[in-house]
Amino acid sequence: MTTFRLPDLGEGLAEAEIVEWHVRVGDRVEVDQPLVSVETAKAVVEIPAPYAGTVSALHGAPGEILATGAALIEFEGGATVVGSMPPTSPDELIEHARPGRDPGEPRHGADSRRVRALPAARALAQRLGLDLGSLHGSGHEGQITIEDVLAAAPLQQATTPPATPAPAGHAQELAEPLRGARRTMAQSMTAARDEVALSTVFEDADIDLWLDSGAVMARLMRAIVAGCRAEPALNAWYDPRTSSRTVHPQVDLAVAVDTADGLLVPVIRDVGGKTAAQLAAELDALKSAAHARRLSPEQLRGYTIMLSNFGTVAGRYATPQVVPPAVAILGAGRTRRAAVPGAEAVAVHRVLPLSLSFDHRCVTGGEACRFLAAAIADLQSPE
Amino acid sequence: MVEAIAMAHGWEMQHDERVVVLGQDVGANGGVFRATLGLQQRFGGDRVQDTPLAEAAIAGMAVGMAAQGLRPVAEIQFMGFLYPALDQIVNHMSRLRYRTRGRLSCPVVVRMPHGGGIHAPEHHSESVETMLCHVPGLRVVCPSSPARAYGLLLAAIRDPDPVMFLEPARLYRAVRQDVEDDGRALPLDTAFTLREGGDVTIVTWGAMTAETLRAADELAGRGIDAEVIDLATLSPIDTETILASVGRTGRLVVVHEAARNVGLGAEIAALVAEHALYDLLAPIRRVTGYDTVMPLYRLEMDYIPGVERIVAAAERTMADSR
């Protein structure tokens, strides 16, 4: 059987409507004999037989619309298909080659003493105050890549002063590019803001009974562990792509450390499994490393919940930002004396203001409040 | 420069009887700029023809004449009057060889003044070379000195395919140079390095070479060593010369009189970005005419980039890479 397909009858026509068949199944037709009248967007045209033969099938009744390339009529015998253009293969895109040079061949004329670097890598190195000449290029033809610059950054930053700011003159030249931790903060906070359904709940813990009033951080860490025991849902990761959460049995607490170069958030592992003294020692070590910029990437990764004790500086309440994949952060404000209504009289007690932010996509308000209640209960015990 | 152009015509007409000149006022008048001065007296009215005042006819007849074995050199009086001829140039002149698989061809030169700076009336100061460079099948040439005008015009006439020959109007009489009438052509695919320097490559062509060379002098006084390249053949572009220079300097400034938007400078910048990005020490800068109409002559020198703008761009490029 030979299939004759509806050709493009105009210039780029996609379909045609069958107006009238001039032949019937079983008819013997001669070449160029009119087969069918069809109407396209441009014209009513008569399609002739491309070759002689006996009609074995007609496709489409009058009024029916056929797409260009659809089977129109079939003839007995043969196998030639006419009326259809060969399909065009999708083709990969290639960059234009330059005359007379293979892509791998080094360019003549280029100054071989010049360090070859990706423009973005060059700019980054300049911002970080790195000397490109001292870097190893791992890219094509030895080009220095962004990764090469980043790999060298911590090593050189300890010894190299930051790049001298450009002389003032234009507003743009006064702008200082964000570097290092500050740049990371900008990126992660932007992502967090765009993603997290942030809710914050505020409450004060009455710490008037505390025996050791200087142990705020150790008590906060213990309170978080208490909160997580009461509501493990806050010690969790949320993955929006799969709409799944991972509730962690162990509390790995990220602690915000404010440094001159920006916010750093090192992680203390297994807070629940450590004594107050261990926690205090570990925290001190991490803080020192943060200020000296000697934190390893591992020390900055894998937290399950976060703590920000901004009250060491100033401030009562805040809306601390949850940074995914974690779902909760506890913020502690400055302790203060506050009037506390007793059963019969108003007393003045020391209180610790708390702000608990949580990602409402994954954590319910009830869970957050129960966590907060448990944490406050723990904080309000004398030791 | 204008004498060098007339001289090149004369040499080639003397040595190749297929060469004929046609255009408005090219005969007894010798052309409105005198670029064909004395040719009709020397070679007669058949070979130096005044046409009716019809640009499409000049270009269309050049197609017909060339297809039948002549080598027409056609003059369009000003680039602003080129547009009626574009149909013939784009639809036929550029592709007759292609369409007939080499059976017929169009060895035509279409000459026209290019650019402003001569206090001419409206529509007389255009620089729309980009339009021509975009057309496949055309070569586009723009000389910047009498010697290069002579050598490049000879090459254009001898070329077997159509060549658009843009003559910087403000150099016609501004630049004087002794040129040997020796019939030696210059290559149509090679840019000319007018000044060598290691700090920044400045690519330009036509009349802007004058401002650019002055800017290079000024930059030298400020400790910046500029390399100045006269593109000369605007299509096809001599990529090798530009890339070799940028490979040495790591910095590129493109200077042209034509408007900036989709100007030839953009093509050069793209070529360098594609092939030499990793050699660049600073972003590429363009110093161009503005994206507005070429103003009447009281403002034309405000439109045409001056030495100051070129110097500032080069300095900024140097500062960007420090």
Add this chain to the structure above:
Amino acid sequence: MRTVAEFRVEYSQLLGPDGDAVGDLPPFARDVEELVRMYRMMTLARSFDVKAVNLQRTGQLGTYAPCLGHEATHVGVGAAMRAEDVLAPVYREVGTQLWRGVTMREILVYWGGDERGSDFAVPRGDFPWCIPIATQTLHAAGAAMAFKIRRERRCAVAYIGDGGTSEGDFYEAVNVAGARALPVVFVVVNNGWAISVPLCAQTAAKTLAQKAIAAGIPGVQVDGNDVFAVRQAVSSALEAARDGRGPALVEAITYRLSDHTTADDAGRYRQAAEVERAWRIEPLLRTRRFLEKAGLWDEDRERALLADCAREVEQAVAAYLSFPKPEPGAMFDHLFERAPAHLAAQRVMATRRADRAGGH
């Protein structure tokens, strides 16, 4: 007030629709072989034309501009020209091209989307089909200028349609031809329609021949369905041009019996009755009747001729359909005699892509 110049436009017809001679016949009309040759070519052009439309309708040819109804004009012009003359066609003059030696296979290759169709083996100097309206008239003027400069006794012939005479290039061409007394003849094929726009909407001029008068050159009108009148008018115009007496314009009045192209549907803008009337005065029938009345033709000869034409057309179609697709690299060939380096590189790229895609 006084009259400073007066003009007339003459109309000529030698053969009426019924096949009777209505004027003094020129010598070629007494040459039996030549008459049969002309009729044969008109018939071949029509056979080819019908087949070409069918090839398009069955997806085997691209857009095609039929010549149905123009056969007398096209063959008349072809027969009037000499081999050494140069033709600048529009895109419909199959009869002229066939007469001059272009093959049906070449014509099909062109409309089948392949530039090689314009690389005629014969005649090497003719211009290829010309789609941008009226531009070809200037090429003919330029060719004529070349002949004149070289003192060659050759002429150029430019075709143009009725709509084309509204274009500036046409006026520039007749003007320069007149001003320089160029050996060129402009044949205006007035078929009444510029796609969908009738002549009355195209111009207020009573004739198109009179447009020559403004250029200072002779303009005549002929019955374009009368192959004798066309050949006679164009022959005498060419003779004058060859003798250095300058150009002329011949307006041939005919009718486009077909759609403008296969992408058009003339039923949308013109009346069936008008087409019906035009069929009654179409060119082949009157030529055949003339031959029959002269005792030179009969039913058997007609049948044999149609069979011959059909066979020739079939052979050309077969040769066209088996003509291989050009290599992708061909799109870079012949753009320049010496390809610039960047084109050579792009050519390699296009060829490699095609190889990877599996040879399309």
